Amino acid sequence: MDRAHYLLPQSNDDGPSVDGRRRRGQDSRARIVHAMLDLVREGDVSPSAELVAGRAEVGLRTVFRHFKDLESLYGEMSAVIEAELMSLADTPFKATDWRGRVLELVERRGWAYERIAPFKRAFEVHRHQSTALDVHNAKLVAGAREILRRVLPADLAADRDLFEAIDLLLSFDAWRRLRQDQALELDATTKIIQAMISALLDRTAAA
Template identity: 50%
Template sequence: MQAMLALVGEGHVAPSAEDVAARAGVGLRTVFRLFKDMESLYAEMTLAVARRFEAMAAPFASREWREQLAEMTERRLTTYEMLMPFKRAGDAHRHASATLQAHYASTLAVMRARLRGLLPAAIAGDPLRFEALDLWLSFDAWERLRGEQGLEAAAARAVVEAQIARLAAD
């Protein structure tokens, strides 16, 4: 698993079983003895990466919702930046894996529920504002800003924070 995580962390979106075996210094049979197929290897990687997302679920230091929203924004953006290569690798295989699809859906549901739970009713109940906040706090928005638009992390963070502030304003 460490070999898989290292390869993906270096930007290899779809390392082969041969790549994993070579990095781990083991034979190809060993890789498949530990993991039935590449889907199970990616599923295991997804679970390992998911453990790193646990910091996002820690209790907030603040009791005021806007400060909690700022904490949530900070946690998510920091986590997205750290886990970007792993998320991309998982996304590349999600369409072919029921396990990855289920994990992704579950993660999104938890993140949306956590966001909805900290917002005042006027915002949580406003579909346009809630969906826009959820979008700006998503990995998809972060990846677009960092990848396709080529923004440095600080500039991407400024864009997200500005949009969150606008949507959270009275």
Template identity: 40%
Template sequence: MPSADLSPAPLTEALPRDGRRQRSRSSHARIVAAMLDLVARGEVAPSAAQVAEVAGVGLRSVFRHFKDMDALYREMAAAIESRILPILLRPPEGATWQARLFDIAARRALIFETIMPYRISANVRRFESAYLMEGYRRQLRLEAEALAAHLPEEVRADLDGARGLNVILSFNTWRLLRHDQNLAPDEAAAVVRRMLGDALARWPEG
């Protein structure tokens, strides 16, 4: 049997394959960018056809890169997470736990304002998607756990009080103020600070 030829393929053969890979990566990135752009412009439930049109690719190309819309939502979530991670990872500042909660409130206002259109979009589709429903529940759990980590033991033991703080600092409260009450970001932030200050008044400073 003749031995196999293991010599490198000629450069002229390698270039087309590299070119196809580069075009594939470019199409993938354009599809994700199109999804982000559509949602940012208020299209809460964009279709694959809309994404394809904005990305400038064929509909079949969308599903060649993403087996379903859930896969595209995963990519969108990863892109948004990369934007907010530096804010999330910075420890809250303040001499007291109350002061740190006000810092968390200010930080969440920035985060929620950044992710609002994308989170609303995911929430619209979560009743049709087990993946998005699980993501929604995970977000609620992470919000509560992140807040609880900065509460004294006696506050965590006050279940009603701790749950109230979680509601005040939640994305759903921010969305209600911004969308349902149509407040500007600074107005919504002022309402959150007022509610938080009123709630914290029940506990001694420290």
């Protein structure tokens, strides 16, 4: 879905009376957020307001007119990323059994992590000084944990040690360690995490 769908306020008034200034304001706001997304995606973890303004082809005053500070701009960017991840979460599983779905979560999250890796790096740089990013991160973590809880059988979801271990293996931190620090390929990373989760489930079943 077009990112602008999440950025622009939806209006029921599509007639000729729609105020042109308001439309231009909405367009500027969307361009600013898109510019921020593009700059971070390209590897700039902390683009300046001046750089965002230049990429969006708007004046610096326009950036601050729409966003009182850079934290609110990061908040808008977070909303777009969250919408993309939620659309993935709503996609039906291919696997028909719970174990297959748990292992499928590795592939699904790996796909998502590959897309959001530049943004996660940027967020970690600014989280200590940004309430918006801290709230965004907590919301994503809680949502991911809830998905895992729904996929697992109730008795396994209630096993704290097992649940926390699987949740850790499915985390962005585990994925980043294998992909970045250990320089593993995408397929190898997926197989290793799936193997570790399978071993945990086998151990629990044998206990």
